[in-house]
Amino acid sequence: MEDLGLIDIGGTSIKFGVLVNEELKRMDSIKTPENLEDFYKELTTKVNEMKNNYPIAGVGISSPGAVNKKTGIVEGISAISYIHNFKIQPELSKRFDLPVSMENDANCAALAEVKYGAGKxxxxxxxxxxxxxxxxxxxxxxxxxxxxxxxxxxxxxxxxxxxxxxxxxxxxxxxxxxxxxxxxxxxxxxxxxxxxxxxxxxxxxxxxxxxxxxxxxxxxxxxxxxxxxxxxxxxxxxxxxxxxxxxxxxxxxxxxxxxxxxxxxxxxCKYTNESNLLGAAVDFHQTYGK
CATH class of the missing domain: 3.30.420.40 (ATPase, nucleotide binding domain)
Structure with a gap:
């Protein structure tokens, strides 16, 4: 199975990781940027770092808000107002030059339990x-x-x-x-x-x-x-x-x-700290069948 870059967007911090042979390799986290421009810059830098170290086939993202997977828009509200109500998923895919999937953070945590945890x-x-x-x-x-x-x-x-x-x-x-x-x-x-x-x-x-x-x-x-x-x-x-x-x-x-x-x-549940990253990988596989 191909390696995946993983991002967990939170209101105070953003976590990063890479899934290699079904094993999560944790990277460092950053403080959540205060505006969209810095958000794009920080995430693109981290994804490029992933590319330099692993042959990642795409990026799975766990996000707050109501993620509309049909449109690529994060609907609803969250602590990060600037990610909402526009087509952010295709924009990130273009900047990363990779396929990108996005899913709500609670749903990602659930998918982690389905694939790897209490619900497997x-x-x-x-x-x-x-x-x-x-x-x-x-x-x-x-x-x-x-x-x-x-x-x-x-x-x-x-x-x-x-x-x-x-x-x-x-x-x-x-x-x-x-x-x-x-x-x-x-x-x-x-x-x-x-x-x-x-x-x-x-x-x-x-x-x-x-x-x-x-x-x-x-x-x-x-x-x-x-x-x-x-x-x-x-x-x-x-x-x-x-x-x-x-x-x-x-x-x-x-x-x-x-x-x-x-x-x-x-x-x-089996997972707490790693659940959103693992679930973002499950969502990527379900979205793209990879």
Whole structure:
């Protein structure tokens, strides 16, 4: 299989790598440029460096925003406003003098799990990324389902209570916000989780709200789409209490909804730091068949 150059565009930094014989060779990262001209310059310099060291056949890019693969336009919004709403993919291809594929970063993370990680033995799965909000991907036959408005996998938009979304209730950011509002403090989500383990009753209540919200969302998604597997990603997936906490809440729901015949199969992601780069390679192969 031919070598590929890989780029992961983030709001604060841009990571680079090369996939050689299915092995990721990490390069250095740069601070995300403040304007489009510098963005083009920095990326072209890095791709030329890749060309000088490896016989790369193309470049796979993980990007924020709603990537329209039909038009090569990054729709929606992100922290990098200058990459949006024009045909950036063909422009990058011209500057690199190579085929370029682009896909949303959450979708790239999901594709990495499908190809190399927790989902490598299944065809259909849901991937939830738990961060500031809850995003993710809907995968059928090992390919991303983007949806009519490029909103496939935006699970955080779903209502989880009468007036609160999954993104509001099901994240550690939400846990911290609710705790701090009630206690006039300024803790992070991780700090509130630590307080919960030490016996803080308010912290325990707010952490339990998060677990229940995720469990409710996962239960509803399972019985809507019936995937083989549901994978949880994001930084909070490193918390060893997350998976047992969510599974315990799922079983409580199943006892309430007695007709539910089985429990969703929920696992943690395999990749975190490398997922977007690896997934960009998978997307390139799916886009060009190389």
């Amino acid at each position: 033995n299944v065809n259909n799965l849901l991937f939830l990324i738990i961060g500031t909000g809850v995003g993710g991907s809907f995968i059928v036959n090992r390919k991303i389902i983007h949806g009519a408005h490029l909103f496939g996998g935006e699970f955080g938009f779903t209502l989880n209570s009468e007036d609160k979304t999954l993104s509001e209730l099901g994240t550690s950011v939400g846990v911290a916000n609710r705790y701090n509002e009630q206690s006039d403090t300024n803790y992070t989500g991780k700090e509130v989780f630590d307080l919960a383990k030490k016996g803080d009753k308010l912290a325990q209540k707010e952490v339990q709200i998060m677990y229940h919200a995720l469990a409710k969302g996962i239960y509803n998604l399972q019985y809507s789409f019936d995937p083989e597997l549901i994978v949880l990603g994001g930084a909070v997936s490193n918390n060893p209490d997350l998976l047992p906490g969510v599974k315990n809440e799922i079983e409580k729901i199943r006892k309430t909804v007695e007709i539910a015949p089985f429990s969703p199969k929920v696992v943690l």
